[in-house]
Amino acid sequence: MLAIEQLRSWGLPLVEPGQIIAELAANAVTHGRVPGRDFRLALTVAPDVLRIEVTDARGDRIPEIREAGRGLVLVEALADRWGVREGPVPCKVVWAEVSFAAASRGSAIRRA
Numbered sequence: 001m002l003a004i005e006q007l008r009s010w011g012l013p014l015v016e017p018g019q020i021i022a023e024l025a026a027n028a029v030t031h032g033r034v035p036g037r038d039f040r041l042a043l044t045v046a047p048d049v050l051r052i053e054v055t056d057a058r059g060d061r062i063p064e065i066r067e068a069g070r071g072l073v074l075v076e077a078l079a080d081r082w083g084v085r086e087g088p089v090p091c092k093v094v095w096a097e098v099s100f101a102a103a104s105r106g107s108a109i110r111r112a
Contacts, residue, residue, distance in 0.1 A: 024054040032056025
């Protein structure tokens with residue numbers, strides 16, 4: 001996966017971010033798909049934090065944690081923070097942050 005190679009080139013951990021990227025991308029393909037439109041993945045590194053953003057064309061379908069699904073449960077467990085924000089109409093952006101600082105891990109869902 002190209003995203004994993006990018007993380008590797010930055011010298012960042014691969015496992016947790018890779019799983020988050022895979023889940024958010026799979027959700028975009030499964031739940032955010034509109035014929036003829038793809039999703040967009042953006043990775044941003046700031047001091048001690050990796051931000052993962054997946055933009056899809058279904059701004060009307062806001063993701064939520066459900067008992068039947070495991071994807072966002074996994075994202076919540078692996079990310080320090082995650083949330084959803086409106087993208088350019090008609091899109092939405094689902095984002096997650098992974099901190100590489102020594103601080104304790106905890107997650108919070110936020111709408112930004």
